[in-house]
Amino acid sequence: QQQVKQSPQSLIVQKGGIPIINCAYENTAFDYFPWYQQFPGKGPALLIAIRPDVSEKKEGRFTISFNKSAKQFSLHIMDSQPGDSATYFCAASEGNYQLIWGAGTKLIIKP
Amino acid sequence: DTGVSQDPRHKITKRGQNVTFRCDPISEHNRLYWYRQTLGQGPEFLTYFQNEAQLEKSRLLSDRFSAERPKGSFSTLEIQRTEQGDSAMYLCASGGPWGGEQYFGPGTRLTVT
Numbered sequence: 001q002q003q004v005k006q007s008p009q010s011l012i013v014q015k016g017g018i019p020i021i022n023c024a025y026e027n028t029a030f031d032y033f034p035w036y037q038q039f040p041g042k043g044p045a046l047l048i049a050i051r052p053d054v055s056e057k058k059e060g061r062f063t064i065s066f067n068k069s070a071k072q073f074s075l076h077i078m079d080s081q082p083g084d085s086a087t088y089f090c091a092a093s094e095g096n097y098q099l100i101w102g103a104g105t106k107l108i109i110k111p
Numbered sequence: 112d113t114g115v116s117q118d119p120r121h122k123i124t125k126r127g128q129n130v131t132f133r134c135d136p137i138s139e140h141n142r143l144y145w146y147r148q149t150l151g152q153g154p155e156f157l158t159y160f161q162n163e164a165q166l167e168k169s170r171l172l173s174d175r176f177s178a179e180r181p182k183g184s185f186s187t188l189e190i191q192r193t194e195q196g197d198s199a200m201y202l203c204a205s206g207g208p209w210g211g212e213q214y215f216g217p218g219t220r221l222t223v224t
Contacts, residue, residue, distance in 0.1 A: 032211035043115075043202050043215035044154065089153050093211050096142055097167055101153030 002027060004092050006102025013080055014110050021105045022074045023090035030092040034099070035064065035075045038087045047088075048075070080109045113137060115205050115216035123222045124193055131189045132219045136205030143186050144213055145178055146202040154202055160186060193223045 005024045013019045023033075034049035050057045050064045050073065057064045061078040077084055087106050091099040116135045124130050136143050141162050146154035157176065159167040162183035175193075180186040190197055200220050204213040 034212070036215075041220075043218045046212060046214060049212065091153075096159075096161070096206065096211055098144065098156035098159060098169075099146075099154070099213060101155075104151075104153050 002100055004090060004100050004102045006090050006105060008105060009103065010106040010108075012108045012110060015081060017080055017109075019077050019080055019084075019107055019109070020074055021088055021090070021107070022072065023092075023102050024070075024072045025092050025100075026071065027092070027094065027100075028071070029094045030100075031095070032093045033064070033066065033073050034091050035062070036089045036091065038089065038104075044089060077107075082109045082111050085109050115203055115214055117201075117203050117216040117219050119219055120217060121220045121222075123224065126195060126223055127192055129189065129191045130193060130221065131187055132201055132203075132221075134186045134188070134203030134205075134216060136185070136203070137207075137214060140205035140207050140214075141183065142206040142208075142213075143180055144204040144206075145186070145188050146204065148200045148202055148218070149198075157188070157201075190221075193221075195223045197221060198223045 035047045036044035037047050038044045048059045048062045050066050052068050063076040066073045085108050087104045089104050090102040093099045118133045143160040145157040148154045158178045160180040175191045178188045200218040202218045204215045206213045
């Protein structure tokens with residue numbers, strides 16, 4: 001019940017396309033859902049996060065869509081660029097406690 | 112730079128040795144977390160401090176691992192009698208008193224030979 005399932009494992013998109021990464025969770029007590037971007041050899045960087053009281057949040061080119069009834073959330077990257085090539089992780093937490101992480105999606109944006 | 116800092120960035124040690132890592136959180140952040148990440152995997156939770164109190168500790172965490180946050184500021188993570196399976200990136204994150212955000216440092220890469 002603590003798991004967060006992330007898909008796809010890898011994704012290749014042409015520059016300017018809109019990669020979409022999906023996550024699903026079971027624990028209805030989760031109340032915070034962040035997305036992180038990680039480059040090789042670096043720590044994860046917080047991209048954008050959402051709480052279950054809203055269905056969508058947009059920050060720059062990054063959008064989270066949240067479906068509380070389906071217990072799913074997704075990340076969309078608009079106008080993707082080669083510099084967006086990285087591994088993306090979804091996560092979830094209850095209160096201020098540990099983040100439960102998805103397995104990650106390796107995204108490649110082709111020029 | 113006002114982000115989370117970690118020291119050292121890289122550590123190579125021989126099996127059986129003790130190692131200690133330090134994390135300096137973003138100033139005024141009262142929450143501090145330690146995670147471990149192996150190649151190709153998501154971070155794995157180790158422990159969580161709120162101020163100086165250790166509030167949560169992974170059941171998977173061996174007794175060889177110990178963490179402290181003596182004055183509610185910086186934190187140390189010690190691994191005693193290191194094993195090759197301890198080789199990983201050790202990540203520290205901090206968060207403020209409101210919201211669930213966790214901001215990560217650059218990590219300490221441990222290699223046990």
